[in-house]
Amino acid sequence: MKNKAIILIVDSNRANLEHMSEQLVKEGYETLNAASLEELDGFLQGERKPSLALIDLSGFDQHIWERCEELYRAKIPFIVLSPQRSPTIERDSMKSGASGLLAKSIGIKELMEHIHTLLGE
Numbered sequence: 001m002k003n004k005a006i007i008l009i010v011d012s013n014r015a016n017l018e019h020m021s022e023q024l025v026k027e028g029y030e031t032l033n034a035a036s037l038e039e040l041d042g043f044l045q046g047e048r049k050p051s052l053a054l055i056d057l058s059g060f061d062q063h064i065w066e067r068c069e070e071l072y073r074a075k076i077p078f079i080v081l082s083p084q085r086s087p088t089i090e091r092d093s094m095k096s097g098a099s100g101l102l103a104k105s106i107g108i109k110e111l112m113e114h115i116h117t118l119l120g121e
Contacts, residue, residue: 006050007029012035041067
């Protein structure tokens with residue numbers, strides 16, 4: 001089996017974070033998990049760079065968009081997961097360089113299709 005990509009999961013809800021991580025590990029991916037902006041900052045400044053990030057906006061303030069822009073500058077594609085679709089969230093996602101925007105609740109199959117597409121798998 002070829003080495004799978006490292007996926008950074010950002011979710012303020014630790015239970016959701018662990019669940020998402022378990023699902024991606026079952027798919028053969030390695031995950032890095034951040035439940036706070038400080039943890040996310042650590043991964044952004046760390047040596048191990050993810051191939052892709054999943055950013056759940058729930059529970060984060062406007063500072064999450066600064067981190068999204070950092071991901072974009074680092075050429076790390078990311079998908080924004082939002083509790084709902086709204087013109088504001090769509091605009092902010094595009095402005096920060098998101099590779100995609102998905103409204104929750106998203107099924108693992110649909111999420112995996114987006115991940116495979118972005119990673120060229």
